Amino acid sequence: MTAIEDVTFPAHGSTALVTGASRGLGAAIARRLAADGFSVVVNYSSDGVGAAGVVDAIVASGGRAHPYKADVTSADDVERMVAEVGPVRVVVANATGPQPLIPAEETTWDDHLRQLEFFVKSPALLLRAALPGMRQLGGGRIILIGSDSFERALPLASAYNAAKGAQIGLARTWARELGKDGVTVNVVAPGWIPVERHRDADTSSYVAEVPLGRIGTPSDIADVVAFVASDAARFVTGERITVNGGHTID
Secondary structure (H helix, E strand, O other): OOOHHHOOOOOOOOEEEEOOOOOHHHHHHHHHHHHOOOEEEEEEOOOHHHHHHHHHHHHHOOOEEEEEEOOOOOHHHHHHHHHHHOOOOEEEEOOOOOOOOOOHHHOOHHHHHHHHHHHHHHHHHHHHHHHHHHHHHOOEEEEEEOOOHHHHOOOOOHHHHHHHHHHHHHHHHHHHHHHHHOEEEEEEEEOOOOOHHHOOOOOHHHHOOOOOOOOOOHHHHHHHHHHHHOHHHOOOOOOEEEEOOOOOOO
16 A cells, blocks of 8 residues: 555656646646646547647647547546556546536436536546556546535526535545545535636626635636645545635635
């Protein structure tokens, strides 16, 4: 058994896999981890142009990265990806799909399954594929990107909120099971972070409720993910770190 304090992050040649990294939060996380010395796999499912742009930016800054197309809700795709790029020391499960607002009485089981595909099935597939390599390396990091929507109980988002709540259960249970392998498991839970699809959104009412008085940025999230992926977080596991400027302070 390898104690987590025996493992330094990032080690030379360490690979970090960031899912859904062609734009938005995933792109910012990929760039930040590359700046910290990781060789980053920029996963995408459809936006190859965006993924190539993220890789080009990383390489231009002196980092190491390459794009990889894979559907992270497909067991075959995930197993192939990790086998080809591994062993992977850090997995950031960031990929997501559409998040429609649907009244509770109109929410179907299929609506729930669509959210669970990304927030439960995908992390489970990634863990199964990456864990043997992490054990080989003597440790690793599993980082799930959550949401403060779970605390806010955002109306019309019952399927999304339920799936995000399930992430917390996964992380806490996996943290207990995998600590003996030197693997930490944590959730980084952003508040509302406007990205490309929110370009014209009015953030004023939201900001009025944020103690720090501003909207969050992708780099706010990427910096916390980088901390959790680093050696500085070697004794942090089973935690959910909310990054929202204090928006959900009780």
